[in-house]
Amino acid sequence: MPHLIDEAEALLHARGFKVTPQRTLILQVMAGQTSYLDADEIFALAHTQDASISLATVYRTLNLFAELGLIDHRYVEPEHRREVFRMSEGPEQHYLTCVRCGKRTVIHADLLNQMANELVRRKGVSVISACACFTGYCAECTAALKRQKRG
Amino acid sequence: MPHLIDEAEALLHARGFKVTPQRTLILQVMAGQTSYLDADEIFALAHTQDASISLATVYRTLNLFAELGLIDHRYVEPEHRREVFRMSEGPEQHYLTCVRCGKRTVIHADLLNQMANELVRRKGVSVISACACFTGYCAECTAALKRQKRG
DNA sequence: CTACTTGCAAATTGTTTGCATGGAC
């Protein structure tokens, strides 16, 4: 998505931030992904293109992009304390992490948006961002366990 | 809730764990709370009763209690990576943290349970635990901002 | 007694920051 990258660089420029090779590289890495990546994964991908990039720059850049609204960041199970990031484009995703196989099941935002709307209606609050993390069994493991129980 | 504490101690015993003064103390601290506390807060409260208790013991004990299902743990905004704990008794709580005043609005579990049910129905997964964190404006700040906008 | 627990300090993990150098504009 070169278009996305151009827009992002224009925004950087407009806000007085410099368009450095590192920032462009991280934009490229992020734009090529559909799901969330953690800082280490982003660093590893960027590092294959530019071996001199540092993890600190990755963190600083991700934080800058998040402040500018270019990327979303959230936490997922089971390593909940590790932050993950992705471009803000496209529908938000949340996850159910399977305790049996570790797989993440994507939960699209409509469900959480319903919840956010319910919240707004019931409590009079306004919601800026929402993060939902579920732990459980994915569809396959749920089915497998049912079979096991039956058999 | 001495009743809760007795039950917890009985469970410890039944599972072959020892009922130490530290564990009893932490149970007392937890039982006296209605909302989530982080490890430091629990340590601070315990420390007023027994100055020799260590933070490591608090962490170990909380993890043990969580494994036994005695307490719930989750993460809340804005310091999302810090874990918070409370006794499993009573309705689960989730929070919306206000970015303007910092107040936490309690979100009772029925909303999230609806979402979990929806998930089960739509995706065939099973949900063990769910954590939802919202960032936004609490009811007061939402109202204040509306007034400000109008006035 | 014996195995589980504790306290302490050190180790880990994820992320941030100070500082001197380097580079975008």
Next chain:
DNA sequence: GTCCATGCAAACAATTTGCAAGTAG
């Protein structure tokens, strides 16, 4: 040329762990 940005290493914060000493059962 002037700041902003980078890389490095050290600092931080939250949590975990190794180990020797202590204690519940």
